[in-house]
Amino acid sequence: MPDRKRVPELPIRTAVANEDGIDFTLIELFFFAYRDFTSDPDEMLADYGFGRAHHRVLHFVNRRPGLTVAELLEVLKITKQSLARVLKQLIDTDHIVQLQGPRDRRQRELYPTAKGRALALALARPQSRRIHTALQDVGAEGRALVEGFLNAMVNPELRAQIDAPPRNHE
Amino acid sequence: MPDRKRVPELPIRTAVANEDGIDFTLIELFFFAYRDFTSDPDEMLADYGFGRAHHRVLHFVNRRPGLTVAELLEVLKITKQSLARVLKQLIDTDHIVQLQGPRDRRQRELYPTAKGRALALALARPQSRRIHTALQDVGAEGRALVEGFLNAMVNPELRAQIDAPPRNHE
């Protein structure tokens, strides 16, 4: 009868490389790049008692002023319960205002205030600077290519949403 | 005497574009790209009762077998209390084993098991496929450029860490 006690599994001492056609290099780089990309605004947000979720809401409300709560949930892919606390805080602190929908009065259109616009720009500034620097390192023709790459990384179903150009409202 | 009651802030109805030299397009794309990039493994991990943190630990232990707990904390930039639960679960489920450091017996070297290696590869597969497809859309010469871009997005202090090629241990 075999030993049913716990046999320690054997350690594998060889590193995974880019084997099996798996691109570990870019997987890892993407992780580091995104982490550092979000680190600058994260630090600034802490001063307001805000987190990354507030940034995202603020970003999209500034990009698509007048979007409804439902549209925002759709873009962010979160539930309304998750949004509730964050949105309430942004409204209470006068970064965002809600207006009753003109056609459908059940809807709440979301707009940034001057304060909310200013914060969104302040948060985006270091991120944009980082991107700009990274693109310089890569040559001028790189921008279109990087944009194409990032775009192709997004699920196809969602691309329509993204391509929708930010519009001014009413 | 001015009204001290709450005056509703005025809504701004114009969308932020890529004004002030701020690259909102790429900021937004980077957000969507990373979200979808992590969505495939996230779904798989749910089947194990694991989260994204488990994935990251598994990834780096497979990439740098034999790294110590302190080295792992340094790479992930989290605290040992955050790591504790996740690492314990991975050890209890035989995805990772700990060996006493040969030189310094206080250290715990972390190694993947066959099971842990298999899971790491399974999680990386859809991510790699996504990257591969995105690169195809962008042309063959694009890969080096994308790698350069992502690399330049990382904080310079950390680049040494990344460039350290995954090594086989002992």
Place this chain on the structure above:
DNA sequence: AAAATATGTCAGTACTATTGACATATTTTT
């Protein structure tokens, strides 16, 4: 008038992260 929709809210839970405090084993310094 009834059903569907848009929003808001309450309650409970999970995951990942934090800080602070303390314990143990081991190595380094004095």
Place this chain on the structure above:
DNA sequence: AAAAATATGTCAATAGTACTGACATATTTT
């Protein structure tokens, strides 16, 4: 040899972001 520093582990409390499920209200559609 004793003291200090280091590597790891663990306990407790807290925060931020997310989830599901349930229910309430106002409004629009059927």
